[in-house]
Amino acid sequence: MEALPSSLLLRKTIYDIASEARVGIGTVSRVFNNHPRVAKETRRRVLEIATRLNYSPHPHARRLAKQKSFTVVAVVPSFSSYFFMEILQALHDGLRHYEYDLLLSGLDHPHHTNLSLTRVLDEQRADGALVLSFPIKQSLRVILESSNIPLVLVDTYDAAFSSVTGDNVQGAYLATRHLAALGHQRIGMIAANTNSFPARDRLKGFKKALAERDIDLRPEWIKISRSHTMDGFTYETGYQLMHAFMAMNHRERPTAYFVSSDVQAVGALRAVEEAGLKCPEDVALFGYDDIVLAEHYGLSTIRQQIRDMGKSAVELLMAKVTEGDAKVVHKRYAPQLVVRRSCGSTLKHHTVIDGSSL
Amino acid sequence: MEALPSSLLLRKTIYDIASEARVGIGTVSRVFNNHPRVAKETRRRVLEIATRLNYSPHPHARRLAKQKSFTVVAVVPSFSSYFFMEILQALHDGLRHYEYDLLLSGLDHPHHTNLSLTRVLDEQRADGALVLSFPIKQSLRVILESSNIPLVLVDTYDAAFSSVTGDNVQGAYLATRHLAALGHQRIGMIAANTNSFPARDRLKGFKKALAERDIDLRPEWIKISRSHTMDGFTYETGYQLMHAFMAMNHRERPTAYFVSSDVQAVGALRAVEEAGLKCPEDVALFGYDDIVLAEHYGLSTIRQQIRDMGKSAVELLMAKVTEGDAKVVHKRYAPQLVVRRSCGSTLKHHTVIDGSSL
DNA sequence: CTGAAAGCGCTTACAG
């Protein structure tokens, strides 16, 4: 009934190559490990035979003998954000270069969190882990600290671990400052749930810009989502919070809004239109993330260099994995200002301004 | 300089457990493999000690001895579609149950395709593969056929391999029939690139419905994207193709449109609005996929049971992997009709109709 | 530069 996998019958081992090449198995192994002390001619012969016999080293045997898994795990909190897809792509591409495998480990079922994390962190399944967009609470920190593999946090921060993040404070600051520079004195914010690290920093940057410009910070002009789905980074919360703004007397509400994400900004836009107002004529809007749709909505926004961040995270991790580099490093990427229609800027539309130059 | 990983010093092996429990290592192994012939008391003692010593079997040693990788690979063409995220989530959840690892392998660099595929399919890195949303051309079929691990295609079809797909013909048929039932006689379609399997079937379903209703199928009323980014499933193509429709004399163009995806429908909606028209008053629209935004746009659409499809794909694959089940099975999921505002239906808004009941 | 041999940590007939 059960078909015997043909691989069992066909698979060549180091012994096949060795006997065919009339050398010891150690020599074959050395060839495949690029050991320097192998005679050129021997190496050529072994390689030629290996190719002919379609040989490739057995990954698990190699891993057992080397005591390394040649695998990196991406620990992801959720599979459904724009950032997640982009970063995963970037991580995958970065890793290809190292010939490491990429394992995926989710954390979606809260009560399973510890189990699957421990499984991956402690059982030698991976030589390193990339932990994505996860608020590092005390309980999680404890687990991570007891891990015996190198870790790099991506899009989240904790002083104890290396991390790669976008500078959210700076991005929010730039966006808000841009609105102020356009002459707005009444500036509001629609924020995501502040238990998320980026949401918190974006709020911080917003306040910083207002303070610097001596603009009133009216508490009722900062509306913060308490939603737990996607930490409030949803169309829904944008729509609802803007709806609440629209319900205020129009002399008592902001003329410009910094929104902590583009998805929310799209929802906010809808609420603005439903209130019979136009963007940017009546309401100026600034988003964050530069999702694909942002361009089509003419949404001014902040762009994170996700590809670069992913690449950088992989390199940071691999330095730890392959060279035992144990330093804690925090990489913070300057965001770019992408100016389009929605903020009512007089700049030529679709101007990209690099945050690091400001 | 190089810090010795503490795991090297700490890791317990089967020998530690065996000596502590005063049994042979074989017995310890049997306990962890749930071998039936182990004395209850022995099992208890071994387990107790293993827990106390924080022992877990070394994955690679186990894999080598068992000649199985206990890993499944997801082969993904691209990291950036709504469907991809959802299905990956579903696959991940399904796999958790089996204690198999999930490896991710992309194919984004076309010239690397063969290499990375072969690597994953032939080197015993995985016991099975889930191949996602990939048009199975001749060259790819050859590679897949020479693979020595079980394969399940997801969201794509080829007679030679088991597959799990949504019934795209049926979905498109239902959507189009619904438009016709609302009284529309002039129905157009905005289609994605037909080298994609779902795009092709959605076009087929559209034509089928028209034929059944004896409605004219005017070639100029079917606009097909030729874009290669995401196979034309983009906001952009929806916008442009609808723009082209809007440029036609309004007596010469359709009053209703079936659009092969929601992202495209959102773009199409924009083009409609820019032409000064309203949906559904002037133009009826029907999308496909039921992405998150669809609800907010009041977009009538077709919903695929992605979670179910993912679960089913995993179970199909695992039956092959663990039981050697070699039958080729094609699972086709009936889609649901989600009726909202955009098609101008008189049905109560947001009605979900199960496709299998029609 | 190279071979023989021990070792990586398991599994599993085999014999009792």
Add this chain to the structure above:
DNA sequence: CTGAAAGCGCTTACAG
């Protein structure tokens, strides 16, 4: 029910 031993396919000091 259980132990001793061979085997999974590699790597790598060690000795030459």
